[in-house]
Structures are given as C-alpha cells and as structure tokens.
Amino acid sequence: MPAFEIHNGKRVRVGGRSGVAGYSNCLDLDDDFEVIVSHESSISARGRLVQAPPSPQKGRTTWVIGDSWSLKDDTEIFLDPTDQWYDEELQGEIYESRVFQQAERETPAKKKRKRSKVSKWPHIVWKDLYRSEYLDELLRLEGRGKYRKETSCPDCIAHSKGDASALGTPSVQCRDCFLDDLVCPACCVRRHRREPLHRIESWNGDYFEPTTLRNIVPGHQEFKVLHGNGIHHVALDYCGCERQLPKHIQLLRRGWYPASQHVPHTAASFQLLEFLHMLSLCAKSSLYDFYRTLEKLTVNTGIDVPKSRNKALMRMLLQWRHLKMLKRGGRAHFNDGVVTTGPHNLAVLCPSCPCPGINLPEGWEEALPELRFLYVLIICMDANFCLKNQMVSSYSCNPGLRIGLGYFVPQEAFDTFVLNHTSDEDISTCVGFAVLAKADTKFSKVRLVNLHKGERYAPMDYVFGSTLMTFTGLLQVIISYDIACQWFINLSKRMAAWPTKISGIPQANLTPTIPKFHEPAHKQENHQEFSCNFIKGMGNSDCEVPERLWGPNNQIGNSTKTMGPGSRHDVLDDTFGFWNWMKYVTMGLPEKLIAEWETVCIQWENDGFPKTVENPFAVNQDYMSEVEVEKELEAEEQERRRQGGHVLHATSADKFIVLALSLEESQRKVRELTAQHKNPTTRQGTSLKEQHSILKDKLRNWLILAIILRAIYIPGLIQYLTEIGEPSGEHGDENPEDVKLWLPSHLPGDRRRVVCMEGLPAIEERLRVAQCHDALNGIRHTLRLKTRMIHFRNKNTRGQRPSTRARAVIDGVHQRALAFATKYRTARTAKLALSGPGEWEDTLLVLENKDIRSYTDVERKKRGLGCRGNNEDNDKPTHAMMSLDFRGNGNTNSGTRLGN
Structure with missing residues (x-):
C-alpha cells in the first residue's frame, strides 16, 4: 500500500516527485539589521525535514514620489484570476512600481543653519534668565535710581559758574525725556519750554507724584491739550504784538488743532489726530474707547479726572478727516478751492475702470471683436445690511461738511427723485430670491446713497444713472446686481422718467448679470442669460466685489449708526476713500521684483534639457529629512x-x-x-x-x-x-x-x-x-x-473574487x-x-x-448613507455626517453639510 503525506491540503505519494513549489516572502524589518524570512517546508519519504530555498532578497522598497503615477502595463495581468500566483502578480504590479523606489539625489542638500536657543524658545529664555532683571529695572524707574544721593541740581551746577548759593534741590523728573535725571523745578521749566506736553513727576520724599509745569510755575490762561500721552493742563500765553495773528492761527502753526476759533480753551495735537485718524481707518475703533484710554493715561485711579472733552475731540477729528480729503484732493492749490469743489471731486477713482481719454489707447473703438472685452465697464451693485443708521438728529441739524464731495450723491436731488417715485411698485418675478425692502446702504464704484425704505427700484435707478454718467463714450457696460433678472426688465421705461441730471446716459450696450454667489438662489428657467459663466468677455469674474468691500468696513457701523446723518456721511466718505487708496497702492508689484522674476523665468525657459539653472517654479521645503x-x-x-x-x-x-x-x-x-x-x-x-x-x-x-x-x-x-x-x-x-x-x-x-x-x-x-x-x-x-489603485481597480477589476483581492491589496x-x-x-x-x-x-x-485620507478620496466623496467598511478610521458613526441636496421650488443650492 503506497504511503501518502498531507501537503497543502492534498495527498502526496511518499518517495514520489515532490510537487511542492517552495517560495518565501521577505519582510523588511529594518535597514540596518536583517530581514525576517518566512518559508515553506515539508517532510520527505525518509522522515527528514526538506526546506525550500528562500527567494533572493529584493532591494529596498521605501517609496517616494515618482515622476509619474501611471502603473506599468502588464500584458499577463487578469488573464487567469484563478491562478495561484495571481496575488503575487497583482502585488508585484503595485509594490515594484517607481513609486516605491528611492530616487537618487543629484544635488547635495543645503545645510540648514542651526537655530539658537533664543530663536527657538524666546519666552523660555526670557523667563529663566531675564524676567527678574526686567522687573527690578521697572521698579527702579519708580524711584530716584542713581540720583537718590544727589543734593544739587546738575543743570544748576552747569550754569552756576561756581556759585554754590544758586544750586537748587533735584526733585523733579520727566517721564517722557530720554534722560531720567532729577533737576530742580526751575531747570525743569527751562528744559521744557519747547516740550510743554511732557509728563512731569515730583518727589515728595517717599514716591513720585504727578504734577504739571503749570503747577510748578503759575502762568497765564488755563488751556487743555489732548496728546497721545494724556490730557495736559497748560498755561498758555498768546502773542500780543502789533503783528499778532488770530489765536486759532497761532495754535495751528504750533501743531495744535483748536476745538473753537474765537476763545479756544481746548486743542488736540496734530500727532494725536493723525494717530487717531489712522487707528479708526485700520482698526475701526470707536472714539469713545480711545478717549477713555487718554483719561486712564492721565489719571488711572478715577480721582480728579479731567472734565470730559470727548465731544470736542469728536468735532476736531471730523474736521481733520474732511481737511485731509480736501488736501489730498488738491483743492488747496486753487483759488477758493474749497468752495469750488464739485461733486465727487474728492473720490479716489479706480485706475482699472475704462475712461476714454485717460487710460484707453487711441482707436480703442475700432478694436477687434475678440479684444473688445478689454474696454468693457463692469458696474457692481449690492445691498448692505450692517451699515444702518438710527433715527438720530436730521439733515437740518446735522448737515455735514458738504455731502456729495466724495462717494455719496448730492442729498437734495436724490431725496426729490425718491419722493417722486414713492408710489412705484417693485414686483418680484423671481420667487427664489426676495430681498426687497431689507437693505440700508448701496455702493457702486463711485456712488453711495441712503435707502429710505429698503432696496427699492427708485434709489437703485438713481445710483445707477449717476454712476453711468461719469463714464461717457463707452460701447458696452455690464451691470451686476443680485436681482438683475427683475430690475432690468422695465429699466428702459423707467429711464424715460429720470431727471436731466442722470438722463443723459451714453448709448452703450447694457448687459445685466447676477453675481455668482447669488445665482443659485434664483430660478433656473431662462436665467442662463444672466449667468457670469455665459457672458462673453467675463472670464472668471464673479461680480462679488461689493461683498469684499462690506466685510472689512462693516465694523465701523457700530460707530456710525449713532451719528447724525451729515457726520455719518463724512466718516463713510473718508473710510471708503482709504479703502480705495489701499486697493490702488496694492494693485501692482515693485518694478525691481518683476524684472528679477522675468530674468529668472526667461533663463529657465531658454535653458536646454536637462535644465541646470535655477528653477523659479520649484517649491523649496523648509525642513530636512x-x-x-x-x-x-x-x-x-x-x-x-x-x-x-x-x-x-x-x-x-x-x-x-x-x-x-x-x-x-x-x-x-x-x-x-x-x-x-x-x-x-x-x-x-x-x-x-x-x-x-x-x-x-x-x-x-x-x-x-x-x-x-x-x-x-x-x-x-x-x-x-x-x-x-x-x-x-x-x-x-x-x-x-x-x-x-x-x-x-x-x-x-x-x-x-x-x-x-x-x-x-x-x-x-x-x-x-x-x-x-x-x-x-x-x-x-x-x-x-491608494487613490491611484482605487481608480485602477474601478476601471479594470470585475467580479467578486478579483474585487475582493484588489480590496485586500488596497x-x-x-x-x-x-x-x-x-x-x-x-x-x-x-x-x-x-x-x-x-x-x-x-x-x-x-x-x-x-x-489619514486624501483630499480626492473617492470613497469619501460618495453621498448618502453607506456601509461601514473595514478601513473606516473615523470614530464617529457613518450616519453622523450626511449630505442633503435640496432641489425643490427652483432652489439649486446643493451640497449643504450637516455634521455632529
């Protein structure tokens, strides 16, 4: 009876030809040591252990990014999925690709400069080594320091010429002078003849207490000056000679802005107004908070607080804003320049908007049809819900410094036009979008208006017409408005009833459009003609410019909503002027930088292959492997x-x-x-x-x-x-x-x-x-x-068995x-x-x-609920995140995310 043995689940005759095809798998455990080898073995007919020889060790297979993620084509793959070497062939197809092979470095790595401890841990170094020293020095400044043993004023010693009786006692110190030495009161006054706004302290035997130059040497008229370091009481003496100037002129020539003109008692330094002006434009902070800061810098105990000059400072700052606009508008160079300033002469215009005779070349009207988009004017209009105004004062009580010089339209003509169209009906023909009678302020590239009762057609028509009047001679104008689909329908009929100031609109081709962000809220029927994606010459413009303007400037609404209408207009004019100016100065790049970049790019493009010059498009890593x-x-x-x-x-x-x-x-x-x-x-x-x-x-x-x-x-x-x-x-x-x-x-x-x-x-x-x-x-x-393998599987693998094996490899x-x-x-x-x-x-x-997932992970792009797989690493249940697609009543705003 022949003897058999069991091998791999099959009976094999003992002593017969071995049918075992031994193979081994290597696990690269560590590069510096050995590899772990798994092998197959069997027992021969004589009872000896027969071990299959291991396969040759393969080279290192650490993966790095390859030149291409395309897998190498194998003509034998998937021809026989039932073959026992199918898994080995599939894994070899993946793991032996160039993705897993270490690329040789052609250029040596740059040596990274070692950072010092101070650079890496500045706070820790300061805390361990210098914190106590800093604290001791701060406390030392509260006392007399090295002058505690001085008995004579150093300035008196320098001017006495040996007369010991003329030496004063050093007891006064200035907190704002660069030198912290102690001098006598008389020398302190002499030092500060040209620095009257320094903070003075007097030594009372135990500590320094605040005082003023006026308390040291009594002077003439009491005067209050607001400065960046506090509120100062100054003894002021005006010039009274035969060529004397008015008091407010004398103050202005000394850099102090008077709160009144005839008998001024309060002034603010130019440095304070300049700082406060820029602070309000950049940080959008309120004047009330800033004035409280000045009070705390003067007296931080709440005792003997100076009488409030907040209203006077508000008045001075508003005038300062207006004067700056006039100065930067060049009106001071004209005779009667302030009186002759016309509407919108103080606005900072956009240099990109086409203006014939200013920034358009000669013969632009005859440009080829495919180049006419270069000379198209795009007007964007949008509402703002944040810059609203409370019912504070009126135009008769607070008319402002002259509305209409900047970005607002003249108020009287606008009010007359709106009152004449109060009975007009604004019919909404697009049920998917309804924002009428909800907005407050409207802004285009050059015009602003206040809406009396929401977003109605009449004020929108006026602001559009007045804006278009500044661009004469253009051939095509694109109008972006969130409800352009209904506002533009009867625009030509309403234009016939416009006043003469805005009725002379040039004969240009008007094309309405809806901004891209607002477009999904509209109906789909017959709205393709309003889409920015289908208008010739629009490119990638989304026409959401007003939204980008409202975001940074809405913060100022907390301050302007409590102002009178005229003051509010002046502040908004100044704010939008600053916005336009910052946009103007940041539109381009330095010429030197552009020239250097072009030189590097041209050298790289003209270099042969392989390129040896510097690659301007390479992204340098800021770390080392x-x-x-x-x-x-x-x-x-x-x-x-x-x-x-x-x-x-x-x-x-x-x-x-x-x-x-x-x-x-x-x-x-x-x-x-x-x-x-x-x-x-x-x-x-x-x-x-x-x-x-x-x-x-x-x-x-x-x-x-x-x-x-x-x-x-x-x-x-x-x-x-x-x-x-x-x-x-x-x-x-x-x-x-x-x-x-x-x-x-x-x-x-x-x-x-x-x-x-x-x-x-x-x-x-x-x-x-x-x-x-x-x-x-x-x-x-x-x-x-993994992403490449998933695409490969989805494209080439069919059937349950191959798909399961492919999934195991993934x-x-x-x-x-x-x-x-x-x-x-x-x-x-x-x-x-x-x-x-x-x-x-x-x-x-x-x-x-x-x-641990790719941003293009196809498994996580699937919508709706799905089965939880073996490789899902999210601890949250799968149904905790879903995608809801609302497609009803014309609403196509899809992709709303709901999650835990």
Whole structure:
C-alpha cells in the first residue's frame, strides 16, 4: 500500500516527485539589521525535514514620489484570476512600481543653519534668565535710581559758574525725556519750554507724584491739550504784538488743532489726530474707547479726572478727516478751492475702470471683436445690511461738511427723485430670491446713497444713472446686481422718467448679470442669460466685489449708526476713500521684483534639457529629512574632531541616537505585525516567533553596546532608574517590542539636563522633527498610491473574487499609511517632551486616524448613507455626517453639510 503525506491540503505519494513549489516572502524589518524570512517546508519519504530555498532578497522598497503615477502595463495581468500566483502578480504590479523606489539625489542638500536657543524658545529664555532683571529695572524707574544721593541740581551746577548759593534741590523728573535725571523745578521749566506736553513727576520724599509745569510755575490762561500721552493742563500765553495773528492761527502753526476759533480753551495735537485718524481707518475703533484710554493715561485711579472733552475731540477729528480729503484732493492749490469743489471731486477713482481719454489707447473703438472685452465697464451693485443708521438728529441739524464731495450723491436731488417715485411698485418675478425692502446702504464704484425704505427700484435707478454718467463714450457696460433678472426688465421705461441730471446716459450696450454667489438662489428657467459663466468677455469674474468691500468696513457701523446723518456721511466718505487708496497702492508689484522674476523665468525657459539653472517654479521645503539630518550631524561631528574636540567613543553621540531610533522602528514594526495577527494560524504563529527571536537578538546586541554608551552619553541613567524603581533593561523580556530604550525624551524635563550629556537631547530633537516630516511625506505618498489603485481597480477589476483581492491589496497599502501615522505620533510625542509646547505645534499638529485620507478620496466623496467598511478610521458613526441636496421650488443650492 503506497504511503501518502498531507501537503497543502492534498495527498502526496511518499518517495514520489515532490510537487511542492517552495517560495518565501521577505519582510523588511529594518535597514540596518536583517530581514525576517518566512518559508515553506515539508517532510520527505525518509522522515527528514526538506526546506525550500528562500527567494533572493529584493532591494529596498521605501517609496517616494515618482515622476509619474501611471502603473506599468502588464500584458499577463487578469488573464487567469484563478491562478495561484495571481496575488503575487497583482502585488508585484503595485509594490515594484517607481513609486516605491528611492530616487537618487543629484544635488547635495543645503545645510540648514542651526537655530539658537533664543530663536527657538524666546519666552523660555526670557523667563529663566531675564524676567527678574526686567522687573527690578521697572521698579527702579519708580524711584530716584542713581540720583537718590544727589543734593544739587546738575543743570544748576552747569550754569552756576561756581556759585554754590544758586544750586537748587533735584526733585523733579520727566517721564517722557530720554534722560531720567532729577533737576530742580526751575531747570525743569527751562528744559521744557519747547516740550510743554511732557509728563512731569515730583518727589515728595517717599514716591513720585504727578504734577504739571503749570503747577510748578503759575502762568497765564488755563488751556487743555489732548496728546497721545494724556490730557495736559497748560498755561498758555498768546502773542500780543502789533503783528499778532488770530489765536486759532497761532495754535495751528504750533501743531495744535483748536476745538473753537474765537476763545479756544481746548486743542488736540496734530500727532494725536493723525494717530487717531489712522487707528479708526485700520482698526475701526470707536472714539469713545480711545478717549477713555487718554483719561486712564492721565489719571488711572478715577480721582480728579479731567472734565470730559470727548465731544470736542469728536468735532476736531471730523474736521481733520474732511481737511485731509480736501488736501489730498488738491483743492488747496486753487483759488477758493474749497468752495469750488464739485461733486465727487474728492473720490479716489479706480485706475482699472475704462475712461476714454485717460487710460484707453487711441482707436480703442475700432478694436477687434475678440479684444473688445478689454474696454468693457463692469458696474457692481449690492445691498448692505450692517451699515444702518438710527433715527438720530436730521439733515437740518446735522448737515455735514458738504455731502456729495466724495462717494455719496448730492442729498437734495436724490431725496426729490425718491419722493417722486414713492408710489412705484417693485414686483418680484423671481420667487427664489426676495430681498426687497431689507437693505440700508448701496455702493457702486463711485456712488453711495441712503435707502429710505429698503432696496427699492427708485434709489437703485438713481445710483445707477449717476454712476453711468461719469463714464461717457463707452460701447458696452455690464451691470451686476443680485436681482438683475427683475430690475432690468422695465429699466428702459423707467429711464424715460429720470431727471436731466442722470438722463443723459451714453448709448452703450447694457448687459445685466447676477453675481455668482447669488445665482443659485434664483430660478433656473431662462436665467442662463444672466449667468457670469455665459457672458462673453467675463472670464472668471464673479461680480462679488461689493461683498469684499462690506466685510472689512462693516465694523465701523457700530460707530456710525449713532451719528447724525451729515457726520455719518463724512466718516463713510473718508473710510471708503482709504479703502480705495489701499486697493490702488496694492494693485501692482515693485518694478525691481518683476524684472528679477522675468530674468529668472526667461533663463529657465531658454535653458536646454536637462535644465541646470535655477528653477523659479520649484517649491523649496523648509525642513530636512531624517537622512539629511543624519548627514548634517555626522558632518558636525567630523568638524568637531577636526578642530581638536575630545573623542569619547568610536560611536559618536549622534550615531548612538540613530541606532536607538533604528531599533525603535524595528520594535514598532513587530508591534504592528503582532496587532494584525491577534489570533494567528499555525503558519502565522511560526513567523511571529521567528520575528520575535530576531528582534531579541538585535535587542541583546543593542544592550551590550548600550551599557558602554549609556555610561558615556547618559551617565546618570542608572541612578535615575534606581530612584524610580525601574529595571535597567538588561533582563530578558517576553515581548522585546515593549522594552524601553531610555532615550532623552523618556526622561522628565527637570532631570534631563542632569542625567544626559549636554547636547544629546538636542540631537534627538532634530532627528524627531525629521521623523515627523518624513512620516507625513510617507502618508501623503501612500495616499496618492491608494487613490491611484482605487481608480485602477474601478476601471479594470470585475467580479467578486478579483474585487475582493484588489480590496485586500488596497487595505494593505492603507495599513502602511497607518504605520507612518504611528511613527509620526511617536516622534511628535518625543518632540513635545523635549521642547515643550510652542509655535512648532502650529505646523506639527495632532494626527488622528480620520485625518489619514486624501483630499480626492473617492470613497469619501460618495453621498448618502453607506456601509461601514473595514478601513473606516473615523470614530464617529457613518450616519453622523450626511449630505442633503435640496432641489425643490427652483432652489439649486446643493451640497449643504450637516455634521455632529
């Protein structure tokens, strides 16, 4: 009876020809050590163990981004899906692509300059070394300092010429002078004849108390001056000679702006008004808060607070705004320039809007049809719901400094036009959009109006007509308005009833359009003609310019809503003028920068292949890889030895850390492999035991070397472990992947400097940062590969069995991304332990499993509810995030996101 043996689930005749085709799989556990090899074996007819020879070890397969993500075509793939080598062929198609091959570096990496401790941790250095010194110096300024033993005024000594009886007692100090010396009251007054707005303090025997020059030497008329350092009481004496000027002129020539003209008692310095003006334009802060700041700078106790001059300061600032607009508009160079200023002469016009005779070339009217879009005027109109005005005062009580010189239309003509059209009906023909009678202020490129009762046609017609009157001779005008589909229908009929001031509109081709953001709220029927996407010459313009203007300027509405109508117009004119000016000066780039950029681009384009000149389009990374950091550390060590540095051991400190991190990587890989096979089969269990055995050998060799190196680079480790009751690590552990290697990051911060050699934590920190960036790059490259594989599967794989196997391969690729994530988390935890919290946390963020996905992940683009797969890493349930697509009543605003 023939003898049989069981092999791979089949009976094989003993002594017959072996039908076992042995093959082995290699797991690249660590680059510096060995590889773990799994193999097949069988028992021969004589009872001996026959082992199949291992396959040759393949080269390193770490992946980097390749030149192309297209997979290599294989004519044999998918021809026989039932073949036993189908899985090997599919995995080889993926893993042996250029994506996984290390690209050789053609140019050496630039050496990154090492940052100093002050640059990396400025607050920590200041806290540890300088905080007490700063506090002592601040307290020293509260006293007399080095002048506490002085008995004579230094200025008196300089002017006395040896007369000891003329020396005064030093008791007065100025807080604003550069020199902090003590002088007598008389010398202090003499010093401040040209600096009357300095803050003076007098020594009372125990401390300095605030005083004024007027209290030291009584003067004439009492006068209050508002300055950037507080509110000052000044004794003022006007010029009274025969050529005397009016008092307000004398104050203006000294840089003080008077609050009144005949008998002024209050003034503000030009420096204060200039600062407050720019602060209101940039920060949109209120004048009330700023005046409270001046009061606190003067008296911070709430006792003897100066009488409020808030209204006077508001009046002076409003006049200052208006004068600045007149000055920058060039009206001071004309005879009677203020009186002869016409409407909108103080507005800062847009240099991009086409104006014949100003910025258009000769013969622009005869331009080719495909070039006429260059000379098209786009007028954008939109409502604002934030710049509203309360019922405060009236135009008769607060007419302003003259409405209409800037961006608002003249008020009288506008009010007359609106009152004549109060009975007009504004019919909404688009049920998907209804915003009538809800807006407050309207702004176009040159015109602003106040709406009396919401967004009605009459004020919109007036602002459109007055705007179009400034652009004469144009051939085509595009009008952007959020309800242009209904406003433009009867526009020509309403134009016939317009007044003569706005009725002379040039004969231009008017094209209405709806801004892109507002378009989805309209009906779809017959609205394609209003779409910006289908108007010739529009390009990518979205016509949402007013929205970008309202956003930064809506903050000023908190201040203007309580103003009178005239003052409110003046403030808004100044605010929008500043906006236009900032937009004007930031439209272009410096000529020198443009010339340099063009030179570099032309040189790169004209260079042959391969290009050797500087690439202006390359994005330089601001970090170093782990290999680059190792090379840099090695170069620094060689330079240190070249300069005569002491060599502690043949294995330098940086190599010691590199070996430890390499062993840590091996532990992490074995730990992940163990977690994947919690219930291993017999074959998997044998493989895991072999891998644990190899790791134990590596760990044993490491510990033999670490005994010597730890005594050199971590000399206090044994004592520290003894204190905390931890084993030193030389014992045999059942799980070698859990053995702690005791690097500097494993030690508490207060003991690290004592236990470790100086500079060792910095070496590990640099390597940990490089590990973080390498891990993130690995995640990115793996996700790109995963996306490519998913597209490849969807295009080529059919049937349940091939799809399941392809899914298994894709899951294996995703496990590589998770392995990189584990490496990143370990390195980031070590970085946090070494450096502590800081600005680096804004770059190296906390990584969660739900973040490990590509921005083009096709699996996460699916709408609606789906089955939860094996590879879903989000901790939240799948139904917690859904996409609702509302498609009813003409509403096409889709894609609304709802989430936990």
